[in-house]
Amino acid sequence: MRKIALLYATILFVVLFQGCSSITVLRTQELYAVRDSLKAEITALGKKLDEQQQTQNELLRLIRADQQVRFSELERQIADVGSGLSESQYRLSKIDEKTADFQKKLEAKLASDSLATNSRGAEIAKLFQIATGDFNAGRFDIAKSGFKDIASRFPESSQGQEAEYWMGECLYAKKKYAEAERALLLYVKKFPQGAKSCVALYKLGLCYEKLNKDKSKELVWKKLFEKCPDSQEAALAKTRTE
Amino acid sequence: MIRKLCFSLCILGLGSVLQAEKVNLSIYASRFDSIPIGVVDFKAKSKVRLSEQEPWKIIANDFDLCGRFHVVCRPVFDSAVFAAEGAGFYVGGEYAVAENGVAFTCFVCDIATGEKLFTKEYQGDGASVRQLAHCFSNELYELLFGERGMFTSHILYIAADGGGKNVVIMDYDGGNRRQITKGKIFNLFPVFTGPSAMLWTSYLKGKPDIYKGSIIDGKGTVFIASRGIQVSPAFSAIDGSVAYASSRGGSLDIYTCALDGSGTKQLTIGGGVETAPCWSPSGYQIAYTSDRPGIPQIYIMDADGANQRRITHKSKYSDSPAWSPHGDLIAFTSMRDDGKLDIWTVSPEGTNEMQVTDLPGFHEYPVWSPDGSLIGFITRSGGKSDFYVMKPDGSHVRQVTSCGDVQMPDWGN
The missing domain is CATH 1.10.10 (Arc Repressor Mutant, subunit A)
Structure with missing residues (x-):
């Protein structure tokens, strides 16, 4: 019984094995086809990649070339600026010198x-x-x-x-009262706000007093009282008129 | 070397003066800080009793006090000492009995040659020796410097005397002291109004009035009186005006009038207490003390009261202005932070305020010698007050009196 079981098992095994083997072959063939397809695809992609790589390289070269040109241009411009700066500095130094001199x-x-x-x-x-x-x-x-x-x-x-x-x-x-009168009158007229204007008015009144010009004295001292009411000269003039 | 040069200049200068009579030698004399001069005792040609100090000492003292000589005094002629001191000439003299008293011969002699360069003869009694010696000093001084000396000038001052204060006069050198007023009343502020006349404040009627009187006998009459007080008279020799301080209007103010009392004018009006007026040499301005800033300070104004202006600013107290005869300086008493009274000077413009006394004691009441070469002042120290003189820069200080009771001096011719 045990042998029969073993036989059946073997037969099952062979049958299963043959079936599986057929499936495996089929599957392998399919895989090969896939593999080949993939290889072709990879090859195409590789080519495409190469082409793109070349394009990129070309672009990079162009960019580099352009950059170089630009750099050169920039260098030239920087040099120009530098030169301009030097010129400016020179001019500035000259200006400085002139300014210092000035x-x-x-x-x-x-x-x-x-x-x-x-x-x-x-x-x-x-x-x-x-x-x-x-x-x-x-x-x-x-x-x-x-x-x-x-x-x-x-x-x-x-x-x-x-x-x-x-x-x-x-x-x-x-005691040259007439001349003094003229000089003091001139001062009072020229410098009505002068430091000595109050004293000058008082002295002018004294000149008039000496010259017996009482009316003039009255007028000039009236002006003194109005203009310098708190001055010592106004007080002195008041004592003389009282 | 310098002394030899001085010696030569002295001889040359004096020689030329004597040839040209009254030549102004001030330029020559200004080369010296002090001219070396010898003075020897006068010889008595006959037996004469001189009642006062010997003339050669008076002359030597004159030359020393004035500050323009370096005096070398010797009882007998000593050429070695004179030469060593740089003196080119010396003063000597003789005296003898004469008809009217004593005859004096004073001379200036060249030390090197013995030649008499200048001789003057005087006659007087034995009591006038001092006056004659001063006269000779004046003449020699004028010859050398072209200006009158102050050797015959006098000082009026107040001396405390037995409960009163009286006016005393003395020669400028402290000699010949003579009391003018007598009694136990207070007399203050004496000033000369002429060779024999004075003004002063007296309490004769129980309050201070100003009197006018004679220096000869001290007799006087009331000059300015009112219900208030009258003090500090000042006399202007230019026009005979008198300035004084009076409280007749209430506060103490400055007034002026003529010497006959007419034409009274009030110059300051109620600004504070104004006192101690002092005339400028021109008689056109007056310096005075005013406390209108709160503390006494020196002011000046025109003689009509205008142009009042303060000229001292730095002190706690300033008083007793005295205007120099040259008009360029005003001496005054001032107290600074040290609390000590000293003599200061300031220009009439209020610049160059300068301390001129730097001595122990309190110094006050400055007065100028009539020639403006010296400032006299009172020094109070140890309970005594004496009269001193000095040059206007504070140098050459000399004590003139030692009686210890001199106050309020006035120096006049």
Whole structure:
């Protein structure tokens, strides 16, 4: 029984084996065909790939060539720019030199102007001090000459303007009241806001008093009271009119 | 070398002066800081009793005080010492009995040759030695410097005396002291108005009024009086005007009037307490003290009150202005941060404020010598107050008095 079973098993095995073998052959043939087809396809693809590779290579070459051209162009342009920069730098350095030179000249000019202004200011101050010193020492004629010199040489300076007042004051001190009147009147007219305008109005009134021009004195002191109500001179004038 | 040069210049300069009589030698003299000069004792040609200091010492002191000489004093002529000190000439003299008292012969002699370069003769009594010596000093000084010396000038001052304060006069060198007012009342601020006249403030009627009187006998009359106080008279020799401080209007202000009391004018009006007026040499301006900034400071103004302006700014206290005879400086008393009183000077323009005393003690009441070469002042130290002189730059300080009671001096011719 066991043998029969074994026989049946063998027969089954052979039958199955033969069937499977036929299937395998068929399958193998099919596979071969597929393989061949695939080979052909691969070959075609390879060719296509080669062609594309060539195309790409060609393109790359062209691109490289173009880039090279462009690079060359860029290099030339950079060189041009560099050259331009050098030129600019040179020009800038020249401009710098000229600027520095100009600056130096400007500074020198300014220093010279400042020195001139200072020395001019110092000269005016010194002359004014000398004239004032002469006035304080009672040398009224010399003082007047000094003040006249300052007023004529430096008319725009504050001392030059004040010197015009002091010319009148010198004449007043010399008791030349008519001349003092003219000088003080001139000062009051020329410099209505001058540093000595209040004093000048007061002194002008004193000149009128000495010259017995009471009406003029009244008028000029009225102006003094209006213009400089809180000044010592206005107070003095009031004590003289009371 | 310098001394030899000085010596030669002295001889040449003096020689040329003597040839040309009154030649201005100020340029020549200005070459020296101090001219070396010898002074020797005068010889008595007959037996004469001189009541005061010996003339050669008075002359030597004159030359020393004025600050323009380097004085070499010797009892007898000593050429080696004089030459060593660089002196080119020396002063000597003789005196003898004369009809009216004493005859003096003073001379300047060339040390090298012994030649007399300048001789002056004077006559006086024994008591006038001091005056005659000063006169000779003046003449020699004028010959050398072309300007009058101050050797015959006088000082008026106040001295405390037995409960009162009185006016005293002395020679500029501290000699010949003589009390003018007498009594136990307070007298203050004496000023010369002439060789024999003065103004001063007196409490004779129980309040301070200004009196006008004689220096000879001290007799005076009321010059300015009111219900208030009248102090600090100042006299202008230019036109005889008097400036003073008065409280007649309420506050103490500056007024002026003529010496006869007429033409009173108020110059400052209610700005504060104004006092101590002092005339400029031209008589056109007045320096004074005002406390209108809150502390006393020096101001100047025109003699009619205009142009008032402050000229001191740096001190805690400034007072007693004194205008130099040359007009270029105003000396004043000032207290700075150290709390000490010192003499300072400032220009009338208010520039160059400068301390000129740098000595122990308190220094106040500056006055100028009539020639402007010296500043006199009072130094208070150790309870005493004495009169000193110095050059305007603060150098050459000399003590003139040692009585210890000198206050409020005025220096006049």
